[in-house]
Amino acid sequence: MTSKTPRPPSNKQSPVQPRRLRSAPKRPAIAPEEPLRLVLTDAMGNSRLFQYFLTVLVSRIDMERRRAYRDLELSGIADMVGIAAVEAGMRLPFFRDKYRDLGIVIGIEGQRAVNALSIAGATGIPRETVRRKLRVLLKRGILTEKTPGRYVITPGIAQRPENRAVFTGLMHETVRFMNQCLALGLVKPADPEPEKPRSR
Numbered sequence: 001m002t003s004k005t006p007r008p009p010s011n012k013q014s015p016v017q018p019r020r021l022r023s024a025p026k027r028p029a030i031a032p033e034e035p036l037r038l039v040l041t042d043a044m045g046n047s048r049l050f051q052y053f054l055t056v057l058v059s060r061i062d063m064e065r066r067r068a069y070r071d072l073e074l075s076g077i078a079d080m081v082g083i084a085a086v087e088a089g090m091r092l093p094f095f096r097d098k099y100r101d102l103g104i105v106i107g108i109e110g111q112r113a114v115n116a117l118s119i120a121g122a123t124g125i126p127r128e129t130v131r132r133k134l135r136v137l138l139k140r141g142i143l144t145e146k147t148p149g150r151y152v153i154t155p156g157i158a159q160r161p162e163n164r165a166v167f168t169g170l171m172h173e174t175v176r177f178m179n180q181c182l183a184l185g186l187v188k189p190a191d192p193e194p195e196k197p198r199s200r
Helices: 047-069 072-086 093-098 116-123 127-140 161-183
Strands: 038-040 143-147 150-153 187-189
Touching: 038 161, 047 072, 047 161, 072 116, 072 127, 072 150, 116 127, 127 143, 127 150, 161 187
Parallel strands: none
Antiparallel strands: 038 187, 143 150
16 A cells, blocks of 8 residues: 655645625615605595695686786696696606706607597597697797697797796795695695515
8 A cells, every 4th residue: 555645735725715795784774764644634625625725826826827828728828838848757766856846948859749539539628629729829839749740849938037936936835835734734744655575
């Protein structure tokens, strides 16, 4: 039986094995606060108060619309074009973040155009009336025909100082309505939702 010749010691060092790091926690140490939600306290019991303050708010909005357009049907058609123009984008967080300030202009290509038939269906205004009033809005420069028969809001119209002043006033009126509802106990902060059990 032959004996094995011992090997000379190697100068190579064995590679250092990296430490096994603990996996990062799945949840942050401090969970982000849930956004505040409001709920009705007593829908039927407070319905007269709620109806009164809501009617005051809507009346003030309509007053400003009459002042701007001198015709609520014209205002309704322009509003519907404006809603349709950004409705799809408003579902996307990056779009809301980019255009959250009314001072930022959305160009023609960034808006979805809408036709007279869609406006009539959404507003309940007869289609021929819609077509006639669309021509008025085009003449006033409020709307632009993106493609034949399809309309968007003229870029820059909302950024005019007189229009921004109206929007700012209506924002304050809306917040006043919300605060009145809170002060009178018509609404209250919703209870936080129970935390869902963690899945293992």
